[in-house]
Amino acid sequence: MKKVTISIVYHSRGGHTERLARQLAGAMTTECSVVNLVDVSRVSACLDLLHDSDTIVFGSPTYFGNVSAEFKHFMELTGGFWYKQPWKDKLAAGFTLSSTSNGDKLNTLESIMLFACQHSMNWISLGILPRFLNNEQTEGQNRLASYIGLMEQCDNGDSIINTQHPGDLLTAELFARRIVEVTVRYKAGSSMGLQPVNS
Ligand SMILES: Cc1cc2nc3c(=O)[nH]c(=O)nc-3n(C[C@H](O)[C@H](O)[C@H](O)COP(=O)(O)O)c2cc1C
Numbered sequence: 001m002k003k004v005t006i007s008i009v010y011h012s013r014g015g016h017t018e019r020l021a022r023q024l025a026g027a028m029t030t031e032c033s034v035v036n037l038v039d040v041s042r043v044s045a046c047l048d049l050l051h052d053s054d055t056i057v058f059g060s061p062t063y064f065g066n067v068s069a070e071f072k073h074f075m076e077l078t079g080g081f082w083y084k085q086p087w088k089d090k091l092a093a094g095f096t097l098s099s100t101s102n103g104d105k106l107n108t109l110e111s112i113m114l115f116a117c118q119h120s121m122n123w124i125s126l127g128i129l130p131r132f133l134n135n136e137q138t139e140g141q142n143r144l145a146s147y148i149g150l151m152e153q154c155d156n157g158d159s160i161i162n163t164q165h166p167g168d169l170l171t172a173e174l175f176a177r178r179i180v181e182v183t184v185r186y187k188a189g190s191s192m193g194l195q196p197v198n199s
Pocket residue numbers: 011012013014015016017018061062063064065066097098099100101102103104154155156157
């Protein structure tokens with residue numbers, strides 16, 4: 001089977017989201033998948049890459065409880081082709097990070113998921129449960145107990161990119177693997193020649 005193509009579209013001002021995007025890209029590059037990494041600042045020149053992708057993963061930092069202005073600008077740029085629905089039935093997933101444990105990151109992921117659904121994409125949930133030991137939640141995988149997509153907490157260090165929490169690193173690795181697996185399975189299924197239901 002031909003390799004699947006996964007594209008990551010992200011914005012980052014201080015570098016933390018970019019680091020996470022690069023980690024995901026590295027972990028999703030396998031013998032059966034290729035990955036494109038697209039910063040929103042150059043997305044206009046990369047639209048064909050996105051249109052040819054099997055899966056598009058969207059990432060934005062959480063600024064004031066939502067996607068950043070730059071990421072929202074990217075969202076609105078897609079209005080130029082939205083009605084043609086070139087991303088219909090592609091797979092989609094999302095990630096965000098912020099400097100506090102909660103920080104309203106859920107609203108950011110909900111905005112990204114809603115955007116993907118307006119493009120009629122199929123959403124890949126995080127699919128990784130938090131771990132419990134003697135009924136106590138651990139600081140391991142999915143320590144922030146997210147379900148829509150990947151969340152990470154990073155400090156507010158403007159000048160430095162601080163070290164990541166090991167639980168966040170593990171969750172990112174597991175999520176990357178899940179996105180590749182779901183994409184490969186989905187692509188194999190869609191090659192069974194089922195006729196798409198055209199609305
Ligand atoms: C304008 C602005 C608004 C922010 N709002 C939030 C917020 O709502 N919740 C939060 O936890 N962190 C917030 N932060 C902290 C950022 O999420 C944090 O610095 C993150 O690392 C930014 O990602 P980046 O380094 O990829 O730009 C905000 C930062 C900025 C600059």
